[in-house]
Amino acid sequence: MTQAAIRTDVPEQMITMTGVGKWYGAFQALHNVDITVNRGEKIVLCGPSGSGKSTLIRCINHLEAYQEGQIHVGGMLLGHQAKTIDAVRREVGMVFQQFNLFPHLTVLQNCMLAPVKALGLSKAEAEERARQLLERVKISEQAEKYPAQLSGGQQQRVAIARALCMRPQVMLFDEPTSALDPEMVKEVLDTMIALAEEGMTMICVTHEMGFARQVADRVIFMASGAIVEEAPPAEFFSNPQHERTRKFLGEILGRH
Amino acid sequence: MNYTLDFTPVIDGLPDLLTACLGTFTLAICGMLLATVIGIGGVVLRQSPIKALRWLVIGFVEIIRNTPFLVQIFFIYFALPLAGIRLDPTPTAIIALGINGGAYAIEIIRGGVQSISKGQMEAGLALGLHKAQVFRLIILKPALRAIYPSLTSQFVLLTLSTSIASAISAYELTSVSQRIESDSFRSFEVYFTVTAFYLVISWVMMRIFAFFSARYFAYPVK
Numbered sequence: 001m002t003q004a005a006i007r008t009d010v011p012e013q014m015i016t017m018t019g020v021g022k023w024y025g026a027f028q029a030l031h032n033v034d035i036t037v038n039r040g041e042k043i044v045l046c047g048p049s050g051s052g053k054s055t056l057i058r059c060i061n062h063l064e065a066y067q068e069g070q071i072h073v074g075g076m077l078l079g080h081q082a083k084t085i086d087a088v089r090r091e092v093g094m095v096f097q098q099f100n101l102f103p104h105l106t107v108l109q110n111c112m113l114a115p116v117k118a119l120g121l122s123k124a125e126a127e128e129r130a131r132q133l134l135e136r137v138k139i140s141e142q143a144e145k146y147p148a149q150l151s152g153g154q155q156q157r158v159a160i161a162r163a164l165c166m167r168p169q170v171m172l173f174d175e176p177t178s179a180l181d182p183e184m185v186k187e188v189l190d191t192m193i194a195l196a197e198e199g200m201t202m203i204c205v206t207h208e209m210g211f212a213r214q215v216a217d218r219v220i221f222m223a224s225g226a227i228v229e230e231a232p233p234a235e236f237f238s239n240p241q242h243e244r245t246r247k248f249l250g251e252i253l254g255r256h
Numbered sequence: 257m258n259y260t261l262d263f264t265p266v267i268d269g270l271p272d273l274l275t276a277c278l279g280t281f282t283l284a285i286c287g288m289l290l291a292t293v294i295g296i297g298g299v300v301l302r303q304s305p306i307k308a309l310r311w312l313v314i315g316f317v318e319i320i321r322n323t324p325f326l327v328q329i330f331f332i333y334f335a336l337p338l339a340g341i342r343l344d345p346t347p348t349a350i351i352a353l354g355i356n357g358g359a360y361a362i363e364i365i366r367g368g369v370q371s372i373s374k375g376q377m378e379a380g381l382a383l384g385l386h387k388a389q390v391f392r393l394i395i396l397k398p399a400l401r402a403i404y405p406s407l408t409s410q411f412v413l414l415t416l417s418t419s420i421a422s423a424i425s426a427y428e429l430t431s432v433s434q435r436i437e438s439d440s441f442r443s444f445e446v447y448f449t450v451t452a453f454y455l456v457i458s459w460v461m462m463r464i465f466a467f468f469s470a471r472y473f474a475y476p477v478k
Contacts, residue, residue: 061381061382063378063382086384086386089381089383089384093382096378096379098373098375100373100375100376100378100379101379102376102379102394102398103398103477104397104398104473104475113383113385114380114383114385117385117389117393118383118384119384146475146476148475148477148478149476159379162383163382
């Protein structure tokens with residue numbers, strides 16, 4: 001595999017969140033969240049539904065505004081100025097639960113749109129980059145098809161390639177396999193594992209604990225909008241410190 | 257009742273009637289283009305962060321949709337000269353058709369935009385595109401596709417409303433047929449023929465809409 005998507009011109013501390021708080025009206029969705037993610041680290045974020053894990057990663061590219069604390073991404077303070085927000089978004093790739101491919105564009109066009117319109121690449125450059133990354137997620141033969149003609153697993157791999165076409169410093173995954181049929185989960189996880197092995201900085205919200213064991217440097221467990229526990233996977237699974245973590249692991253691992 | 261059909265005045269007037277059909281087409285096509293521009297522009301302003309602009313659009317839509325088209329034509333025809341703008345009947349009719357059709361198009365297109373999942377907007381923003389780019393490049397086409405049947409049936413209605421422009425004697429089918437009718441008193445023959453012409457015009461319009469749909473909205477959806 002090529003190293004094309006991995007960048008080295010970036011600070012050691014890729015993301016720092018300090019004392020981040022977020023409210024929806026009167027409801028506090030995030031409480032005093034502190035996280036540091038170093039270059040090349042893979043973080044798995046888990047927790048019961050409604051625990052704020054999706055909200056947390058959506059704050060990192062400002063799809064959600066936060067009201068308290070600070071978030072730095074790639075050395076930039078993510079405030080509320082449109083300019084910084086755009087700059088941060090160009091450095092942060094995101095993969096969604098529902099894939100969110102653009103239905104009116106072919107796979108190739110999906111991958112070329114933002115590099116051309118947001119980065120100012122020429123069409124030829126963008127196409128070369130797109131084809132290279134589609135090759136990497138093993139879907140290059142589908143480049144001329146439309147999203148609706150692909151399976152869920154294929155769509156999600158295209159979505160990963162589309163995000164990588166921006167050459168991001170960090171990738172956010174928001175439950176990337178939750179909307180997939182079981183037989184398609186593996187192809188997407190394999191793609192993510194390959195990406196992790198190349199050294200991409202990743203934050204993944206997922207319930208795939210096998211994935212967490214295999215690739216995560218740290219597992220962060222959240223409940224009720226706060227971080228409860230944070231540990232390397234071996235420690236996290238064998239010796240969880242908090243009752244809520246034990247209960248969650250009992251439920252999620254018991255099912256599998 | 258002893259009425260003998262006589263189509264002679266209609267046949268004599270056929271060249272006039274056929275050119276008048278072109279007039280009707282011109283009014284309809286220009287009106288639709290203007291209505292589409294107003295429709296899309298209105299939707300953009302309707303989402304503006306500036307409250308006054310949003311209310312301007314809402315007010316415009318409410319006024320236009322709750323007043324008769326004939327009155328709107330008269331208003332534009334007789335009000336614009338007071339503002340120093342003197343337009344011929346045909347441009348006036350196009351403006352009136354565009355404004356009227358545009359008000360309906362705003363509501364229809366807005367429904368289409370609202371039907372697009374929030375995830376599409378988020379995916380575009382997450383890729384570093386600006387809001388305006390996301391609207392133009394990602395939202396607009398699927399939104400138009402979603403409401404294309406409603407929009408085109410509104411546009412067929414717009415095509416037929418061109419006949420109302422006969423009230424300010426714009427050059428179109430109804431005003432020309434009225435002239436032939438008042439010269440010949442062959443009311444039945446004239447309006448029978450004109451009815452058939454309008455049917456053909458509507459049918460041609462629908463073929464044009466279908467052509468555009470096949471050309472621009474051909475991508476598959478689940």
